[in-house]
Amino acid sequence: MSKLVGAVAIAGGGIAGIQSAIDLASSGLKVYLIESSTTIGGKMAQLDKTFPTLDCSMCTLSPKLAEVARHPNIELMTYSEITGITGEPGDFTVTVKNKATYVDYDKCTACELCVSKCPVKVPDEYNEGQNNRKAIYLAFPQAVPRVFTIDADHCLYLNKGKCGNCQKACENDAINFEDTDKEVDINVGSVILNTGFEPYDASNLEQYRIDHPNVVSSLEFERQLSSSGPFEGHVTLADGSHPRRIAWIQCVGSRSPEIGRNTCSSVCCMYATKEAMVAMEHDLDLETTIFNIDIRAFGKGFEEFYQKAKNEKGIRFINSRPSGVEVDPVTDNISLKYEAEDGSGIKREEFDMIVLSIGLTPSDSSKNLAKIAGVEMDDNDFVKTKIDHPLETSKPGIFVCGAMQAPKDIPDTVADASGAASKAASLLSSERGNLVTEKKYPPEKDMGDEIRTGVVVCRCGINIGNIVDVPDVVEYAKTLPHVVLAKEEVYACSTDSLEGIADLVREHNLNHMVVASCTPRTHEPLFRETLMEAGLNPYLFELANIREHCSWVHQNNKEEATKKAKDIIRMSVSRANLLQPLYQEKLEFNKDALVIGGGIAGMNAALDIAEKGFKVTLLEKESELGGMLLKFTHLQDGRTTKEVLEPIIQKVESNPNITVHIETELTEQEGSMGNFKGHIKGANVDEDIEFGVAIIATGANELEPEGYFSYGEYSNIITESQLEQKLDEGVDAKNVVFIQCAGGRNDERPYCSRACCTVAMKNAIRLKESDPDRNVTILYRDIRTFGVWEELYTKARELGVVFMRYTEDKEPEVSEKTVRIFDHLMNMDFEINYDLMVLSAPMVTPETNELLAPMFKVTLDANRFFLEAHIKLRPVECATDGVFLAGTSQAPKLVDESVSQASAAASRACTILSRDFLETIGNVSVVDPELCIGCGRCTLVCPYNAPELKEVTVETEEIVYITKKSEINPAVCKGCGCCAAECPTGAITARHFTTPQIMAVIKAYGEGI
């Protein structure tokens, strides 16, 4: 490679692009995030809740949106698309077309004045066309960038030359009808493709009658559930009433080879279950039914979620695929015809609303982008990758992640995204920090002894100014304690006003500042930066929210709104007067990594970190590297595990940055991120070790299914891994029966083990291909060959593998040569002869998890896998900083998923290792040792284990004694302040939200009422 450019272009601003961008930018690379719509956020921004925890989607997403918006190393290119990619790894030229927005992004303050004046109504894409937006619009309130765009297809002025109302309404001169499309070339070292998926267009399947107003797509239904949706969270029929009976039809546009959609979409079973559950929370009397082929609850916590939906919430799951929706020509009522599960024949049932669970399909723009990038696609139009290299496209330097590679859910997409970032960062590791510029601020000025507070009251155009009597409020503000100056601005956040605020600080020697305008959740960072430019500490700023909390919610009561604005400002000034400058402490730290577990995940994680120039110690407790894969002989793509393991073991062993210790375990461990200290003990080593980050890749094992289906009683009953060893030698059995979920999905192990259906399919195919006359039968509860592995299921059926469903309450009965199974559809027992029986047993956790978890102060879940920090958006991190998860230590997964997650863990770990210092947050809590009585309450309430009781010797005039005092580790504290509220002696100060500050606000409240 002749030249390396320390920048990466990311195509697609959904959750995948966002995660890749944050990882890369935090590792010191410049990022161009290119998104075709007006905002980043992607499909996740449209979701109401996320399964299986029913977290609010936007609540977890919007902090990430804000992080991208603020990140100095990320250049956002929205309303843009890639039109060309040339060059080679390390040095690509990407041509980007920026569409004209007709709004000057530097001038638009998103005040919304234009919106009410725009006469054009356009179906709102955000709500799936179920209500209208205007031709000038913000996609949704949390959109990033937070600026308006004119929809050129619908704008009256742009199409007919008349109107121009928005231009007249805009008080900041932001509308520019002369705007044009622009094309720019950017120079980058790597490209990441993640333009995601497109929901399947159900109008292609006429039998499902999406044209009927009460038949909706699952995404339309999702918007209906959302409180920010078209009906404020109330599910609504065409006549305005609310449904009593709702049915979901699964696999619309998925698992349908007859229309060329071969794959399973991986997410629909869970989102339908979630939608039914949330709808029932809104309306307790609702009856919900989900028609399905199989319920694919294969991810972490999914099976438990499904069982809860079925057994506790009363959602009806019917194993049948209705052929279509029937509409009564007279009443217009809708009904479904389906085959009853109990074998009683065809039934018809009427519903008020039918939701079509539409699948994830590759979008046209994704296909086009893949063509521009020149990367190979598979037969289903997903970008082609290999199981052991799931993030690498056919073109070096170009990586892929998320639903562009295969249908997948949010956590897998997020893990992929971090993984792809790791691959790009490895390629460009020598260029870290070269293209990023750090913003320099003037030194902080001397605060002086006198509190001098300034107040700026914003009119926000007419948003505040028309409701609140701003001049009156300004006069009032001047009377408040320590206020030396108060004035009004039309838009406090416009570029010239911000400069004006900085000038005020300088000219009037202000040392505290209050701006009364909008919410700190969006605007505080902007004003804080202004203070820094004026030489003031950013923590000396306070926002008084008189828009969202006042003028917008009291539009018909100007007098009360004005009084409330005064109260809010008085309370804010009282707080501002007590604010203290706070500093982020810089701490030196250890930049080595420890990886525990030498399976495919641990090895990949170690390599990804080592390739970025950091030292890694890799521990393996067995006598060779390879982990669980050593027990299996083949991958589901036909290659042998040896083919995959050998090159990576060779790479790990020859990498000078990796030290491998086999037959070695971690025996002791303490400390926190950047400063871990432990002890390792093994065959050839017995020493102390120090490291900055740790990756837990301790894997899982196949259960010995003792006690299930006569395993252990007869020698011809074996597990999948035993079958694979046998298959290499040749199997002569003529009748082979598989039983799925042998020891899984039961009370003892309520989880689904995710991989077993695909593994069984792979082995059934090998059995059939090696001897087509052999009878192969698979007894199953649900076939869960999700995503592209659905094609293996199709192939197995084509080869003549017989599938029979059983239920947990009527399990197959196994004797030495026969198995008895009850068939629900036929309503009778069958007896099947077998020579060989194969049990698909779940993955179970190693006992060492119980030792590791307390050492790292991390948590195990109910199934004893390691618990991630957030099930959707932080899938490879532990809640304890600096500790990461890779592979099956977190949950059962397939090889490609383990590899991708290993890269993800490495990426997240390297965002820490790439820093020059560890920086604390400013508002950490601190303990006053004089007041601390060592009770330890704080250590019990802190979710991050930041406070620690330490032994100290106290010397007073009378006595010397040893006691315990709490100390808060500033590197770990997140500033929630819970400890301060718990501390019985007031020894803990929650900085920036101190007791005196909060009490002053309460007192100021009382002064004005």
Next chain:
Amino acid sequence: MAEEGWEPKIVAFCCNWCSYGGADTAGMGRFQQPASTRVIRVMCSGRIDPLHVYNAFLEGADAVLVTGCHIGDCHYVNGNEKTEVKYNFLEEMLQQLGLEPDRLHLNWISASEGERFANFINEVTAKVKELGPSPLKPEGVK
């Protein structure tokens, strides 16, 4: 019963990540509310000390609302669970002091639940209006 035209005064403690955002979303959605309530922001509802609530009453609040993220959604893992523990204790204490139950509320409101926030303010304001001024109010404050 309160005097004619008397309006309740309410303090709402909100966490930065969820319920404060819910109040913001109420604004963005223009969900109109009585101007009875003043919001005090903290990073996490777990920061709210029972003393803060008690002092708000002593300063003249007729009702105090403690709000945070839904259980499971806490930005700080589980700060709101600690809020709940403290709240239960506080509720019992204030009731022993003679405070009516309708004057103290714990509610979980997500950042997208603007309408829920507005409805909550509307409901509490209506209830407290019926109750009249708080018995903990200092003399001379209406």
